[in-house]
Amino acid sequence: SPGILPLDSPCSGLCDVIDIDEHYLVQKPEKLSSVCVAGALRDGLCAYTALHTHARMAAGHTLLVTDGASSFGLMCIQLACYHGVKVLTTSHSPQKHTFLEQLRPSVAKVIPVYDGSPDLLSVVLEETGGLGVDIVIDSGVRLQEEASEEAKLLPHKHDIISVLGVGGHWVTSHKDLQLDPPDCRLLHLKSASLTFLNPEVWTASSSQQGRYLHILKDIVDKMSTGVLRPQPxxxxxxxxxxxxxxxxxxxxxxxxxxxx
Structure with missing residues (x-):
């Protein structure tokens, strides 16, 4: 079964050397450290999958990234800015807010969501002229009104649907997301789409191998040229x-x- 190592398997789960098919590898540029690439490759793959594969990002689109100071959020912001997308993002603390405001290239708006900050929906609609955003990429969703202090920093599912524009795309990392009939009706009225982000799916089908390797190569190339700058x-x-x-x-x- 997938994910289960048989007891009679010749490969150990704690071995010093791991066998990987050469067709799933890309060459690391000499100027990049192994630690830097290893730490950023998965987030880069997630960002590419969300923006290019699922959301069909294009220049002129408007994007909302929740928790833009996270490693995944930062990759999404840098990749979107490179392609001429207007980026809005949320911050979870004063330190993260300052960090996001100092990013270059800069984002259009950093929205604080801590300490009784202004309503996310009203700020997004003001920034987009009441139209909403074309793409929303979340790093988690709050399903209930009553939640822990940490969960309260996450956007509520209804807020995400509300900030979507007509024909918008919502890419979620929340694998246990539950939508009620009113939520689905609102998505239907906007002709909006919902996609689940699972980067592991690239290796589930051999037909996707070429695209998978192309994405990996493009990630390390953009890191080498400074387009993508992951946090150390x-x-x-x-x-x-x-x-x-x-x-x-x-x-x-x-x-x-x-x-x-």
Missing amino acids: EEAVPLYEATVAMETVQRHEVLRSHIKL
Whole structure:
């Protein structure tokens, strides 16, 4: 079964060397460090899949990225700006707000969603002349009104649908998303679409291999030329891997990179 390693398998789940088909590899530019590429490749793949494959991004479109200071959100912002898209984004803290306002190329609007900040819908409609955005990419969705303090930073599903313009695209990372009939009716009235973002699907079909490799190569090329500039992350040595895994499981950090 997928994801299960048989007990009689010759490959160990904790081996020092991993066999990977050469047809799933791209060459790393010499000027990029292995840590930098390893930390940014997945977020870059997610951004490409969301913007190009699902949302069909084009110059002149308007994009809303939630939590733009996250590693995934930053990749989406930089890729969209490169293609001439007007970008709006939300910030989850004063520090992240300052960081997003100082980005170059700059975003059109940074919307704070912390400490009783202004309503997301009203700000987006004001920035778009009441039309709404063409694309929304979220990093999580709040399904209920009553939620934890951390979840309250996430946009409510109804707010996301409301900020979509006619024919808009909503790309979500929320795998357990539930829509009620009124939500579906509003999407129908706008002729809007909803797509689930799952970057793992590229390797599920051999027919997508060419596009998958093209995306990976374009990511490292754009990183090499400075179009994509991921936030630097420090790799954890192998002997601290267990501690790093525990911090991820406790949701203290989203991920951790291990240097072998």
